[in-house]
Structures are given as structure tokens and as C-alpha cells.
Amino acid sequence: MSSRKTAQGNWTAALRARLEDFTWDSLLPTEQPIYVRSVVYSFGALTLGSLVLVVASGIVLAANGPFWWQTPGAGVFVRGLHYWGVQAFFFFMILHLTAQFFMGSWRLGRAGTWVLGVLSFAVSVITAFTGYLSRGDFFSQWNQVQSKDAFNGAGIGGWFNVLNNGQIYGLHIAVLPAVLVVLVTLHLLLVRRHGVVPPYPADHQSDGGEGKR
Numbered sequence: 001m002s003s004r005k006t007a008q009g010n011w012t013a014a015l016r017a018r019l020e021d022f023t024w025d026s027l028l029p030t031e032q033p034i035y036v037r038s039v040v041y042s043f044g045a046l047t048l049g050s051l052v053l054v055v056a057s058g059i060v061l062a063a064n065g066p067f068w069w070q071t072p073g074a075g076v077f078v079r080g081l082h083y084w085g086v087q088a089f090f091f092f093m094i095l096h097l098t099a100q101f102f103m104g105s106w107r108l109g110r111a112g113t114w115v116l117g118v119l120s121f122a123v124s125v126i127t128a129f130t131g132y133l134s135r136g137d138f139f140s141q142w143n144q145v146q147s148k149d150a151f152n153g154a155g156i157g158g159w160f161n162v163l164n165n166g167q168i169y170g171l172h173i174a175v176l177p178a179v180l181v182v183l184v185t186l187h188l189l190l191v192r193r194h195g196v197v198p199p200y201p202a203d204h205q206s207d208g209g210e211g212k213r
């Protein structure tokens with residue numbers, strides 16, 4: 001037992017040390033600096049809110065199946081919620097990443113948060129693409145037939161087969177949303193760990209332009 005206690009430098013000890021960075025104050029802060037009142041800091045939360053709507057409506061669509069969502073009534077309504085949720089998600093995500101870019105939000109140890117954001121964006125685009133292919137109408141078929149040449153040309157059409165509805169639908173409703181939720185969760189945990197990025201100082205020259213305070 002004592003040899004276990006003194007064992008340092010293993011991955012369990014490293015993970016514990018990392019997890020100890022998360023206190024209730026950092027995970028669920030009750031106060032934020034005054035600059036967080038700026039609307040710029042709300043774009044991430046609006047992106048997250050849209051993602052919740054997209055995932056919730058997607059679960060209802062998957063539970064009821066394609067006949068339901070193509071039949072006028074509740075199915076078409078929930079499909080509309082899902083579709084417009086995705087439009088809002090991308091709208092707010094582009095606002096969010098543009099704002100973070102001009103705020104230089106990778107500063108002061110936040111590079112990991114930025115990289116996880118970039119990965120979330122990439123996975124979101126692929127998820128949306130597989131969604132368009134899964135609608136089950138002529139729109140999907142046209143996109144499948146047009147895009148297959150691009151994937152064949154890139155040499156990955158044999159594995160990522162856009163004409164294989166089972167594969168594309170499985171990616172859309174299970175694999176890609178799970179990956180996205182994990183990435184967004186890690187993104188948010190890092191935001192909490194570092195605290196919200198401060199704005200650049202008014203006089204950029206005074207700190208060499210790096211925004212260090």
C-alpha cells in the first residue's frame with residue numbers, strides 16, 4: 001500500500017493532478033469579471049444552446065424514423081426544429097470563432113481551447129454533410145451522386161461511401177454526434193479551467209502586443 005502512495009510519475013498520478021485543477025469555483029463560478037457582460041462572450045453559450053436543440057430534436061427524429069419525419073404533422077415540425085437548429089448552430093459558431101479570433105483567445109495558455117474549437121468546427125461540418133445525405137429525399141440523392149466522385153477522387157470513396165445509407169446514417173446519428181459532444185465537453189472544461197480570456201489591453205504597445213497582464 002505504501003509503495004502505491006509514493007508511486008509518482010505514473011499516468012494515474014498525472015491525471016489526478018490535472019483533475020485537481022477543477023474546483024467547484026472553477027467549474028461553476030458564481031462571479032465573472034465585468035468585461036464578460038459584453039455580448040461577445042455570449043456567442044459560445046448561444047452556440048451551445050443551439051447544439052442542445054439539435055441533439056434533442058435529432059434524438060426524436062431517430063426514434064421515429066424517416067417515414068415519420070417525411071409525413072406532414074409532428075414529424076415535419078420536429079424536422080424543421082432540427083434543420084433550423086443547425087442553421088442557428090452554425091450562425092452562432094461562426095460569430096463565436098470570429099469573435100474569438102479578433103480577441104486572440106488562444107492567448108495566456110488557451111491554445112488547447114482554440115484547437116478543440118477548430119476540431120469541433122470540422123466535425124460539425126462533416127456531421128451536417130452526413131445529415132443532408134440522410135434526409136431520404138431527392139435532395140439527398142442528388143448530393144450523394146454529386147459528392148461520390150469527389151470522395152472517389154480523393155481515394156477514400158471505398159471506405160467513406162456516400163451511397164451507403166446505413167453507413168452515412170450511422171455516422172450521422174451516433175458516431176459523429178458522440179465525437180462532437182466529447183470535443184465540446186473538453187472545450188468547455190478548458191474554458192472553465194483557465195477562466196474567460198481577458199480583452200487585449202487598451203495600449204497594445206505597453207505589453208509587446210501579447211496581451212499579457
Ligand code: HEM
Nearest residue numbers: 041044045047048097100105113114117118120121196197
Ligand atoms: C461546437 C461549437 C462550440 C461551442 C458549443 C463552443 C462553446 C464555447 C463557450 C460556451 C465558451 C465560453 C464563453 C465564450 O467565450 O463565448 C467558449 C470559449 C472559447 N471558444 Fe468555443 N465553442 C465552439 C466552437 C469554437 C470554435 C470553432 C472556436 C475557434 C476555432 C472556439 C474557440 C474558443 C476559445 C479560444 C474560447 C476561450 C475564450 C475564453 O477563454 O474566453 N470555439 N466556447
